[in-house]
Amino acid sequence: MFRDFYHAFYYSLLIAATVLCILFFKNAQRPFRLLAVLVVLTLLSELTAKYVAYILHNNNMVYHFFTPVEFLFYVLIYQQFFSSKKWNYILWLCFAILVFSEIFNTIFFQPLNVDNTNILILESIFLVAFSLSLFIKISESEYHQHLLKEGIFWFNSAVLFYYAFNILIWGFHSIQVYNLKNPPMFIYNFILVFSGLLYAIYAFATGLNSIAVKKRRLNHE
Amino acid sequence: MNNLLQINSTDVTVFVFAGIIVLALLFGFIMYFLFSYRHKQKDFQLLHDQKQQIDVQKIELEKTLRELKSTQAQLIQQEKMANLGELTAGVAHEIQNPLNFVNNFSEVSNELIEELKTERQKTESERSAGTENDIINDIEQNLQKINYHGKRAESIVKGMLQHSRANAGVKEPTDINKLADEYLRLSFHGLRAKDKSFNADFKTDFDESIGKINVIPQDIGRVLLNLFNNAFYTVNEKRKSASDSYLPTVLVQTKKLNSAIEIIVRDNGDGIPKKIIEKIFQPFFTTKPTGQGTGLGLSLSYDIIKAHSGEIKVESKEGEGTTFIIQLPIL
Numbered sequence: 001m002f003r004d005f006y007h008a009f010y011y012s013l014l015i016a017a018t019v020l021c022i023l024f025f026k027n028a029q030r031p032f033r034l035l036a037v038l039v040v041l042t043l044l045s046e047l048t049a050k051y052v053a054y055i056l057h058n059n060n061m062v063y064h065f066f067t068p069v070e071f072l073f074y075v076l077i078y079q080q081f082f083s084s085k086k087w088n089y090i091l092w093l094c095f096a097i098l099v100f101s102e103i104f105n106t107i108f109f110q111p112l113n114v115d116n117t118n119i120l121i122l123e124s125i126f127l128v129a130f131s132l133s134l135f136i137k138i139s140e141s142e143y144h145q146h147l148l149k150e151g152i153f154w155f156n157s158a159v160l161f162y163y164a165f166n167i168l169i170w171g172f173h174s175i176q177v178y179n180l181k182n183p184p185m186f187i188y189n190f191i192l193v194f195s196g197l198l199y200a201i202y203a204f205a206t207g208l209n210s211i212a213v214k215k216r217r218l219n220h221e
Numbered sequence: 222m223n224n225l226l227q228i229n230s231t232d233v234t235v236f237v238f239a240g241i242i243v244l245a246l247l248f249g250f251i252m253y254f255l256f257s258y259r260h261k262q263k264d265f266q267l268l269h270d271q272k273q274q275i276d277v278q279k280i281e282l283e284k285t286l287r288e289l290k291s292t293q294a295q296l297i298q299q300e301k302m303a304n305l306g307e308l309t310a311g312v313a314h315e316i317q318n319p320l321n322f323v324n325n326f327s328e329v330s331n332e333l334i335e336e337l338k339t340e341r342q343k344t345e346s347e348r349s350a351g352t353e354n355d356i357i358n359d360i361e362q363n364l365q366k367i368n369y370h371g372k373r374a375e376s377i378v379k380g381m382l383q384h385s386r387a388n389a390g391v392k393e394p395t396d397i398n399k400l401a402d403e404y405l406r407l408s409f410h411g412l413r414a415k416d417k418s419f420n421a422d423f424k425t426d427f428d429e430s431i432g433k434i435n436v437i438p439q440d441i442g443r444v445l446l447n448l449f450n451n452a453f454y455t456v457n458e459k460r461k462s463a464s465d466s467y468l469p470t471v472l473v474q475t476k477k478l479n480s481a482i483e484i485i486v487r488d489n490g491d492g493i494p495k496k497i498i499e500k501i502f503q504p505f506f507t508t509k510p511t512g513q514g515t516g517l518g519l520s521l522s523y524d525i526i527k528a529h530s531g532e533i534k535v536e537s538k539e540g541e542g543t544t545f546i547i548q549l550p551i552l
Binding site for chain 1: 232233236239240243244247250251254255257258259261262
């Protein structure tokens, strides 16, 4: 499992994030509970991918299935944050586009044994757009608490950073492959480091939310 | 993948450079967002604090308003009771008259009954049916007079009770001339009973065609009493310093206009100085010495007339006198 530092870093952070998310799940609010489930599902998908790789020597198909599932969770989470009819419509439309694109992409461009980078880029574009929109919504709302103490800020910042870099990384990857060049190893290491940090921040955001909810509950009592 | 060419260093440089730019842009965005949010947060906090302050002030103002209303109600009641105090002597005088009649007629009736008994003790030949009938008729008339004056005393007491009642009255068809006359007399006798040196003349000129109009009698009575008391007070004050030729007089007049009636109260007192005439309807404004006036009489009168959709005006000439004109709509 831990064949080098980057893998060890990624899996350690993912396992730690999963454990923390499970611990914080009880007190967290609904969007952060969904986030916690997403982290747990990510670990399960990674374990499944490892198993499939062991059996079939190619685990790309796992990501073909997991990407729409992951995006579904993001849609559900952003639906909670936006809580408006207009955004419900936009989010579900994006989800439908992504699922359709995944099928189309799998049939015509990137079959199950190839990385679904096209869909990863599409997912990243959607998520960056959601993240920026949520920042706009936050800036227009009347929050009184310090933003750095809010789980929503850390979650959304992590999405923005990670998926913006995802576009760059997978874009670069696609250009290299399109030009029949071998993508350098370091971009996979980048992905591992960023992914590990992403899930760690998700756990941190869930923890912040859980603590805030607990504090509010204690104050009410 | 194995057939793919190896990546060259330029591509890596471009990638790293692009990565740095993206990273810088994202950090820049986040920092800008945090900065602008903090700025907004401060504004929101300020607004929030101000709103809280306004809310607190609003609660305090509401409390003050409630207290003010309560105090106002108490003051109105006190003013009513003060009026009642002023009325007491007048009422006593007014009640004394019917009581005198009741006493006198009942005494006479007793004597007549004694006479009747004596008449009935006489022998048949001495008795006169005519005399007995005359006595019985006299007793009957006396009893009617006793009843009439008893009812008059009762109506005065009822009026007094109505005057002191705290709750709002109801509008009813009222004979304004009668009401004005009653309160004029009560005011006059009240002042006279309080101050033996008080002397003034009053005249009435009632327009009999005005009939009954819909008003709250105890409220209009209170207004009239205020105006009469003020008029008598001012003429009496002028009398103290004026020559012997001065005749303190209060005139009460009623008139029917097209869609209203007018009640005019005119005195030939000192008049109201121009500089204070604008203030006389303000609450707590009084020219009377401390302890003699609450300063609420005209203010309450103004409110009462406004509540009747009417108008109260004042015309005054210094040294010549004052005229108060009340106009009440005929509804």
